[in-house]
Amino acid sequence: VVIDCTIGFSIDVSAQTNRWGDLDDSGQVNLEDLIILLLGYAGDYPVVPLLAVDLLPCEGNGFIDLDDLLAILEAFAGEAYSVFCPVPCP
Secondary structure, eight states: OOOOGGGSOOOOOOOOOOOTTOTTOSSSOOHHHHHHHHHHHTTOOSSSOHHHHOOSSTTOOSSOOHHHHHHHHHHHTTOOHHHHSOOSOO
16 A cells, blocks of 8 residues: 555545454454464464564564564553554645
8 A cells, every 4th residue: 555645635445454463363462462473583483474473663674573572562552553653644
């Protein structure tokens, strides 16, 4: 998706996605999601691919690091994706 903020108007769009940080698609961020991320940190991706576990930076950096761990802990605490990756247009 490419967003062009120069056109002067916004189009109403909606999409259904999983909750940010919900790596196992259970509908909530829980201990299992943290375990999946820790397995990814160790280089093991048995449940989900690297791309799904690489939460930060928003566009991904190709590896699991402390930022991803802190992000999933924040997601577990209820922080939304938009806190970390804001939408570029008002």
